[in-house]
Amino acid sequence: MVVLWTDKNGQKKVKEFLTANTEPNYRYVANGRAERDVNRDGKKELGRIGDGSYEFYKDSWKYGNALREADNVMPALYDTNGDGNYDNKDTKANAGGILFHQGLKDDVGSMGCQTLPPGKFTEFWNSLGGDNRFTYLLVTVK
Numbered sequence: 001m002v003v004l005w006t007d008k009n010g011q012k013k014v015k016e017f018l019t020a021n022t023e024p025n026y027r028y029v030a031n032g033r034a035e036r037d038v039n040r041d042g043k044k045e046l047g048r049i050g051d052g053s054y055e056f057y058k059d060s061w062k063y064g065n066a067l068r069e070a071d072n073v074m075p076a077l078y079d080t081n082g083d084g085n086y087d088n089k090d091t092k093a094n095a096g097g098i099l100f101h102q103g104l105k106d107d108v109g110s111m112g113c114q115t116l117p118p119g120k121f122t123e124f125w126n127s128l129g130g131d132n133r134f135t136y137l138l139v140t141v142k
Contacts, residue, residue: 001016001116002016005127015123020120021108022138025050038091049077049095052075053137054070055071063102074095074098076092076098099125105117
């Protein structure tokens with residue numbers, strides 16, 4: 001994950017974060033903590049946002065600072081067939097709640113949020129500066 005910006009002197013800047021997560025962790029399905037049943041089959045699924053450009057703004061959540069989706073229409077793909085793949089066999093729905101937030105002490109696993117370890121999340125947050133709204137470009141590298 002990288003943050004790109006132009007400083008007040010017009011200099012282009014980049015800050016790289018090598019430990020970050022953009023994918024859901026399936027332990028949340030195994031322990032029954034997945035949050036959404038998007039296809040109404042009685043099973044809760046995990047979702048992920050795909051490649052694209054999204055708008056986020058500075059906000060908070062129950063554990064501290066967070067970036068929240070600005071337009072509340074971000075599309076996500078939910079693993080409704082439970083095969084661990086996100087493909088055209090699954091269900092698309094509004095993401096509704098995918099954030100940027102700090103992960104647990106030694107873990108960046110999440111239900112689909114964009115996460116960084118606590119110390120790195122603080123660096124990430126500080127690198128955002130005084131702006132309140134941000135464009136997030138997600139590109140999958142294979």
